[in-house]
Amino acid sequence: MTTPPPARNRRAPRPYRRPKKDAARMVAFEALRAVDERDAYANLVLPALLREAERKSGLDRRDAALATELVYGALRLQGTYDAVIAACVDRPLREVDPPVLDVLVLGAHQLLGTRIPSHAAVSATVELARVVLGDGRAKFVNAVLRRIAARDLDAWLDEVAPPYDQDPEDHLAIVHSHPRWVVSALWDSLGRWQPDASGRSGVEELLAADNARPEVTLVARPGRSTAAELRDALPEEATEPGLWSPYAVRLAEGGDPGELDAVRENRAGVQDEGSQLVATALAAAPLDGPDRLWLDGCAGPGGKAALLAALAAQRGAALVASEKQPHRARLVARALDGNPGPYTVIAADGTRPAWRPGSFDRVLVDVPCSGLGALRRRPEARWRRRPDDLAAFGPLQRGLLRTALDAARPGGVVGYATCSPHLAETRAVVDDVLRGRTDAEWIDARPLLPDLPGLGEGPDVQLWPHLHGTDAMYLALLRRTA
Structure with a gap:
């Protein structure tokens, strides 16, 4: 008689373990x-x-x-x-x-x-x-x-990304994690502004810069603090001077702006160097006639307005900071608090001005946009935006530029800025508005940003993360003529 095999030892079920929260x-x-x-x-x-x-x-x-x-x-x-x-x-x-x-x-x-x-x-x-x-x-x-x-x-990219020579835009979209339509738009824009960098290497550097962790940059508001004061307040290894702006200080990784007295006292703030350059270029633009009243027509949340107010105060000029949304207007008021010169913060729609035409010597409109120039700071925007969004922004951007030109007196200067390099939000907007007017002309913005490389043929300026270490800010300067 055959001996049956011994019964297998069955393991007792493991007791349930409650998961640990990390x-x-x-x-x-x-x-x-x-x-x-x-x-x-x-x-x-x-x-x-x-x-x-x-x-x-x-x-x-x-x-x-x-x-x-x-x-x-x-x-x-x-x-x-x-x-x-x-x-x-x-x-x-x-x-x-x-x-x-x-x-x-x-x-x-x-x-x-x-x-x-x-x-x-x-x-x-x-x-x-x-x-x-x-x-x-x-x-x-x-x-x-x-x-x-x-x-x-690298092994996964070899499998999931198509070869570059087969589909370059799809390849770059997967390898550098951008929607394909964004890759296409950035490539077109880069070719417009930087013809020598419009090939694969140029756009890859731009896409890679969008995926790099951005530095925290401080702005010392002139007349209230200095870049030297900000640097002296922290260990030497914790800061570096700004790349282009005399008011900029870059913090090392992990640096906390809140540790600085000047930031807590509103004499300095956190502001990308590209935004600083937009404000300083407008303030330095040549002007015909008096220089007494400035307007920031899209002032929220207040970074550029605070820098403009400080620059205006040094010349005895006043700033009007206008923001459509009341809660953002309150942020502007907070940013301007303590400015030594005269200023006014109002909640008003820039397309329906609360001021008389021809009232201002200098006008800035940093218009609402797709935000494609700040993808390194707000990476989720690349997945949230759609091509149709640009069509929605277009009429507003054109309307704001038209009323900004109306707000400037003859001889005054208008700055049109946006945190996007997309051609539909930059040169196309300015060209469309100027095409319907005979009372405005271009000012070459490049001489107002000395030492910056790769500014193209002008007269407008496009900044780039991979070339300038800033957000991709665009700036057009216009003079109101008689």
Whole structure:
């Protein structure tokens, strides 16, 4: 008689283990959900989430830095990570629940965009999935992340991005994580302004600059503080002088502007150097006649208005700062608080002026736009904007420039600025407005920005992140004629 095999020892089921909350990754997940669900901007929602986590769970500076890297890394490289994730799932991404996709993108960034060891990245992200998605969907996350972890980023790009010579725009869109239409628009604009950099290398440098972490730049408001004062207030290794603006100071990574007395006292502020250059160029433009009253016609949230007010005060001139939205007008008033010279803040629609025509010697309109020039600061904007948005902005931009020209007296100067390099929001707007008028002429803005390379043929100016280290600000200067 055959002896039956011995019975197998069955392992007792493991007791259920409650998932552990990782404060940094929880903050990152909550920030991405706010961006997705409420169209929030990460630079506005993340600080509040970090403060709450510090209060509730004792989040320290190191964990806060990790959460910040995860949020901005995931948003900047979302297009690349979506392509990789799509190659690892058995369904279209549109059929993956958005919270699951947010967790997967956070995991993909840890695996492909940071130095976190693969096993730690997978383990921590699956634990996050257990907390926010439940054990069932956490298993799906685990399977996908293990497939992603099998290759590095270069190997994945070789698989998911088409060859450059086959489809250059789609290749760049996936490799540099921009929507294809944005790649096309930036390439066209770069070719217009920088013909020698319009090929692959130029646009790749621009797209890569959009994905680089931007420096924090301070502005010393003239007459109230100086760049030297700001630098002296911090350790020598913590600051560098600005690249172009005499009022700029660049902070080292991790520097906190709130530590400076001048910032707390409103004598200095945080402002990209491109915005500083727009204000200083308008203030330096040659003027025929008196120089007593200036207008910032789209003043919110107040950075340029504060710099203009300080410059105007040094000449005995006054500033009127106008902003359509009352809550943004309050931000302008806060930014101008303490300015030594006369100023007025009003809530008014720049297309329906609250002032008489011909009232001002200098006028600035930094018009609402797509924000494609500040993608390194607001990376989510690249996924939120659509080509149709430019058509919606166009009439407003033209209307604001027309009323700005009307507001300037004969001999006065108007600056048209926008944080976008898109041709439809820059030269096309100015050309269209001037085509219907005989009372305005171009001023060459390039001599007012000395030492800046790559300003093209003029007379207007386009700044670039990869060439100038600034946001992609555009500036056209016009003189009102009789």
